[in-house]
Amino acid sequence: MKFSLTPLEDCLTKYEEVLLKRDLSKKTVDELLYEVGHVRHKITSTPSKADVARAYIWLLCKELSMRGIAPKFRNELGPVPTRTTSYLKAIDKNDAPYIDLQWLSINYPAHPLPKRWNVVKAIANLPSSSTDSSKWKAFTAADRIISRKLNIPRKCDLLEFSDTQKTGMRYFTTGKQRKRHRLVLSNENTVKTSLKNNSKKIKQITSENIERRLIYWRAWILSGASDSWQSAADIFNQITGESLSRQGMRNMILRLHDNKVIIRRGKKKTIKPAIDGL
Numbered sequence: 272m273k274f275s276l277t278p279l280e281d282c283l284t285k286y287e288e289v290l291l292k293r294d295l296s297k298k299t300v301d302e303l304l305y306e307v308g309h310v311r312h313k314i315t316s317t318p319s320k321a322d323v324a325r326a327y328i329w330l331l332c333k334e335l336s337m338r339g340i341a342p343k344f345r346n347e348l349g350p351v352p353t354r355t356t357s358y359l360k361a362i363d364k365n366d367a368p369y370i371d372l373q374w375l376s377i378n379y380p381a382h383p384l385p386k387r388w389n390v391v392k393a394i395a396n397l398p399s400s401s402t403d404s405s406k407w408k409a410f411t412a413a414d415r416i417i418s419r420k421l422n423i424p425r426k427c428d429l430l431e432f433s434d435t436q437k438t439g440m441r442y443f444t445t446g447k448q449r450k451r452h453r454l455v456l457s458n459e460n461t462v463k464t465s466l467k468n469n470s471k472k473i474k475q476i477t478s479e480n481i482e483r484r485l486i487y488w489r490a491w492i493l494s495g496a497s498d499s500w501q502s503a504a505d506i507f508n509q510i511t512g513e514s515l516s517r518q519g520m521r522n523m524i525l526r527l528h529d530n531k532v533i534i535r536r537g538k539k540k541t542i543k544p545a546i547d548g549l
Contacts, residue, residue: 273361274357274358274361275318276321276361276362276365277318277321277322277325278410279325279329279365279366279369279410280407280410281322282322282323282325282326282329283326283329283397283398284407285322285326286322286323286326286327287398289323289326290326290327290329290330290398291398291399291400293327293330295330295331295334296334298334300335300338300340300512303331303334303335303338304335304345304346306331307328307331307332307335307345310324310327310328310331311324311328311359314358314359314362315358321358321362325362325366328366329366329369329370329373330398332345332370332373332374333373333377333395336373336374336377336378336395337377338512339378339508339509339511339512339513340509340510340511340512341374341378341438341439341440341509341510342367342370342371342374342439342440342441343438343439343440343441343444343452343509344439344509344510367441367442368413368416368417368442368443369394369410369413369417370441371440371441371442371443372391372394372413372416372443373394373395374439374440375432375436375440375443376391376392376393376394376395377395379436380392380395382431382436383431384430384431385429385430387412388412388415388416388430389412390408390409390412391409391412391413391416392409393406393408393409394409394410394413396409397409397410416430423442423443423444423445424445424446426443427443427444427445430443434447434448434494434495434502435494435502435505435506435509438451438452438493438494438506438509439506439509448493451492451493451495452493454492455489455492455493458492459485459489462485462488463481463485466481466484466485467481484523484527486507486510486511487503487507487520487523487524487527488524488527489506489510490503490504490506490507490509490510490520491503491520491524493506494506498521500517500518500520500521500524501517501520503517503520503524504516504517504519504520507520
């Protein structure tokens with residue numbers, strides 16, 4: 272079913288004054304994620320209500336981007352009424368590329384883009400109190416990128432997105448990243464069980480420690496499960512919003528190896544997880 276959606280730019284233009292009055296800086300990441308889920312849950316197919324919800328979600332996503340949390344790792348989706356599920360999916364599909372560009376512009380301001388599209392980085396500043404209508408040119412540039420008649424992998428190549436950047440985005444991603452995300456989902460319970468069994472031998476390890484180590488493992492798998500420690504550390508930041516050094520990532524993965532949660536395979540300098548298919 273096709274839905275007629277208001278352009279996201281128009282949603283922001285209409286409710287810009289209201290959005291600028293909202294201060295989200297004191298909210299925690301968990302509170303922001305809860306708020307996104309709460310707003311999504313209330314979306315109905317009534318255009319006016321959907322428009323204000325999308326505008327507010329944009330603002331919440333902007334704050335999450337400023338905290339470093341990538342779009343792919345915002346677990347905000349809660350239960351939604353069946354009658355609006357298709358409508359919500361249509362909104363997600365429409366708004367995802369803009370939210371990806373918002374996150375990229377905030378977290379990678381120096382990322383090189385073709386000159387004609389470089390203005391899209393100004394999308395990171397919207398909404399803004401500026402009365403200059405030219406500020407919306409960022410959305411015009413974004414529209415040109417999104418509507419370009421190329422498949423998504425070609426768009427990613429054209430925009431020179433790295434594997435690490437594509438890992439954190441929902442729209443601007445490729446089959447390789449999606450495969451790694453599926454591998455994480457399909458093997459997460461196995462690794463968690465292994466971590467729990469290991470914790471029985473070490474009394475100091477708490478359930479919080481286990482969840483924390485699971486995030487290290489996720490980031491490592493999503494980086495390709497090799498010795499690309501900086502990439503894994505960057506993905507850890509995308510998941511948690513916390514900075515981590517490449518050495519810190521390497522030390523934890525080696526510790527998981529020593530505890531037999533993962534094992535070495537292949538080349539001496541490469542660590543592979545002890546799970547078939549990875």
